[in-house]
Amino acid sequence: MPQIGWNSVWLKYDHPLLDGIPGGSYFYFVHSYYADPADAAMTIGQAEYGVDFAAIVARDNVVATQFHPEKSADMGLRIYANFGRIATASRVYAHSRD
Numbered sequence: 001m002p003q004i005g006w007n008s009v010w011l012k013y014d015h016p017l018l019d020g021i022p023g024g025s026y027f028y029f030v031h032s033y034y035a036d037p038a039d040a041a042m043t044i045g046q047a048e049y050g051v052d053f054a055a056i057v058a059r060d061n062v063v064a065t066q067f068h069p070e071k072s073a074d075m076g077l078r079i080y081a082n083f084g085r086i087a088t089a090s091r092v093y094a095h096s097r098d
Contacts (some may be wrong), residue, residue: 001050002032009045009055009067017056017063017082018044025075027055027067034066061090 011023027047034053037043045056047066055066063083069076 003029003049005029007047007049007055007067009047011045013041013044015044015058015063016086017058017079019082019085020078021075021082026072027065027069027075028071028073029055029067030071031066035064061086 005028006026007029008024008026011018011021029047029049035057037054037057039059042057042059043054044058045054045065046052047055053066057064063086065079067076069079072079
């Protein structure tokens with residue numbers, strides 16, 4: 001069954017992508033399937049829609065959300081700002097090794 005609308009996300013682990021985002025924050029979802037990571041430790045945010053599912057996953061320098069940050073108001077903008085800080089820090093680190 002498709003999920004269209006707002007749903008709360010519960011945070012499982014600390015991660016720079018989640019800075020300033022309280023557990024239980026609402027994000028906007030539009031999907032009819034979800035990822036089911038083989039490694040449960042990759043799931044840093046979880047939501048429920050009939051079943052618990054991975055709403056945010058992260059491993060090394062890769063992050064992904066099941067929801068649409070661009071449609072998720074202030075919390076979505078926070079995700080983008082945090083991602084920008086992560087990307088900038090990674091780029092600075094990479095250049096410092098040259």
